[in-house]
Amino acid sequence: MIRQVTSRNAAANGTLLEEMFRARKRLFKDRLNWDVTIDAQGREMDEYDRLDPLYVIAVDDAGHHQGSCRLLPTTGETMLRDHFTALFDGVVIESPLIWECTRFCVDSEAGATLTPHGVQKHTTELFCGMVETGIESGIEQVVGVFDRRMIRIYSRSGWSPEVVGQSGEERDAVFLGIWDVDEPSVASIREAGGLVGSVLEKNAPRVQQSGVA
Amino acid sequence: MSDIVGSRDFLNSLDENNLPEDIEAFLDIVREKYGIAHIVYHAINVRGLTEDDPYLRHTYPVDWVARYFDKDYFSLDPVIEAGIGGHTPFNWDTLDWITKPRRNFLGEAMEFKIGLSGMSVPIRGMGGEHAILSVTSFQNERDWNLFLGSYMGDFQRIAGYIHQSIVTHERNEPVPTVTPPSPRERAVLQLAAYGLSTDAIADKLSIKERTVRAFLETARYKLHALNRTHAVSVAIGHGFILPPT
Numbered sequence: 001m002i003r004q005v006t007s008r009n010a011a012a013n014g015t016l017l018e019e020m021f022r023a024r025k026r027l028f029k030d031r032l033n034w035d036v037t038i039d040a041q042g043r044e045m046d047e048y049d050r051l052d053p054l055y056v057i058a059v060d061d062a063g064h065h066q067g068s069c070r071l072l073p074t075t076g077e078t079m080l081r082d083h084f085t086a087l088f089d090g091v092v093i094e095s096p097l098i099w100e101c102t103r104f105c106v107d108s109e110a111g112a113t114l115t116p117h118g119v120q121k122h123t124t125e126l127f128c129g130m131v132e133t134g135i136e137s138g139i140e141q142v143v144g145v146f147d148r149r150m151i152r153i154y155s156r157s158g159w160s161p162e163v164v165g166q167s168g169e170e171r172d173a174v175f176l177g178i179w180d181v182d183e184p185s186v187a188s189i190r191e192a193g194g195l196v197g198s199v200l201e202k203n204a205p206r207v208q209q210s211g212v213a
Numbered sequence: 214m215s216d217i218v219g220s221r222d223f224l225n226s227l228d229e230n231n232l233p234e235d236i237e238a239f240l241d242i243v244r245e246k247y248g249i250a251h252i253v254y255h256a257i258n259v260r261g262l263t264e265d266d267p268y269l270r271h272t273y274p275v276d277w278v279a280r281y282f283d284k285d286y287f288s289l290d291p292v293i294e295a296g297i298g299g300h301t302p303f304n305w306d307t308l309d310w311i312t313k314p315r316r317n318f319l320g321e322a323m324e325f326k327i328g329l330s331g332m333s334v335p336i337r338g339m340g341g342e343h344a345i346l347s348v349t350s351f352q353n354e355r356d357w358n359l360f361l362g363s364y365m366g367d368f369q370r371i372a373g374y375i376h377q378s379i380v381t382h383e384r385n386e387p388v389p390t391v392t393p394p395s396p397r398e399r400a401v402l403q404l405a406a407y408g409l410s411t412d413a414i415a416d417k418l419s420i421k422e423r424t425v426r427a428f429l430e431t432a433r434y435k436l437h438a439l440n441r442t443h444a445v446s447v448a449i450g451h452g453f454i455l456p457p458t
Contacts, residue, residue: 008299136365162423
């Protein structure tokens with residue numbers, strides 16, 4: 001299931017957020033060797049984590065982190081504005097209806113259930129959760145920067161970006177993409193990932209308590 | 214509720230010719246066209262607005278607002294607590310109304326006919342700039358949720374527009390300080406001014422359709438406009454593009 005964590009419910013999700021920051025360290029620092037900052041507690045955090053972002057987090061049945069991403073409106077500070085304008089001919093995307101997605105992270109230590117298209121189930125769930133969340137917030141598009149390894153994952157998940165900019169070549173290439181946030185995207189992701197119904201935890205039917213109250 | 218059908222057309226029909234300059238008049242029109250109970254803009258942290266007192270523009274009864282200030286409900290109201298953090302819209306029924314002071318507060322709001330349901334859209338700018346637009350309604354829960362499902366995007370656009378208008382007005386800027394669109398956004402706007410569709414613009418500029426929409430949406434926001442036509446006329450007015458001949 002997908003949980004939305006904001007500063008409104010961060011306190012109740014302290015452990016989950018800790019798991020997320022450690023998973024980000026394992027992926028972005030240990031595996032991909034990105035130039036990211038790790039704090040004394042072994043967490044990967046940056047200044048955008050201090051801007052009250054929305055975290056869309058895939059959790060298992062016990063509520064542990066399986067994957068996550070970070071969303072911010074493009075009306076405020078974004079990584080795109082601060083670091084990646086060169087990817088887009090100097091254009092700074094800026095609108096309350098367009099969000100930036102960063103720090104897309106699927107925990108490789110999590111049990112890997114695969115979709116019919118060979119993508120980790122948590123990955124498609126995250127995409128679907130992002131689109132569902134965007135729709136309920138009145139959002140139209142998501143922008144984000146990604147590397148080559150993600151292209152196949154997007155396409156197999158039924159949610160391909162329109163690539164609008166590129167920097168670097170071959171293995172070092174990074175791309176800027178635009179995704180649509182709409183019902184056809186939800187349908188496409190569900191189809192590709194074999195998902196049925198909403199992935200958002202809050203929309204899930206309440207578990208019936210057994211026994212007599 | 215009778216007017217709700219066609220509200221999207223309403224938002225897209227607005228431009229400089231029929232848009233009231235006065236923000237209170239605009240709030241009244243939105244209230245009427247969307248059939249909502251009330252609409253209120255509250256600046257939390259906005260340079261030039263919030264240095265002295267809380268800054269509100271609203272359609273609420275003045276007695277209610279006087280009472281709200283008098284009792285300093287700012288520190289009690291869960292809407293403000295929720296709106297200060299985060300940037301996603303939230304339905305008021307997800308907030309914590311359990312404590313006795315808050316239940317009393319809610320009871321008083323009912324007496325002033327503020328509404329049965331509510332929703333807030335946080336507004337975020339650069340440098341920690343922060344405001345909230347809230348909307349209330351007397352619709353039942355089901356209709357309210359359907360309404361939000363249909364019009365959340367409208368209220369995101371309205372929230373940004375109200376915020377930009379108020380900031381421009383309150384700072385007494387001689388010329389509205391729109392952000393000049395980049396050359397590529399101008400190229401897209403220029404073709405939109407000639408009446409080309411999104412697909413035709415994409416064809417003409419050899420860029421993709423989603424990129425055209427992202428450019429037009431960004432230009433709309435930078436130009437403090439409510440829709441594409443409005444953005445084109447603001448861009449022409451500022452000399453960013455040429456009028457169609």
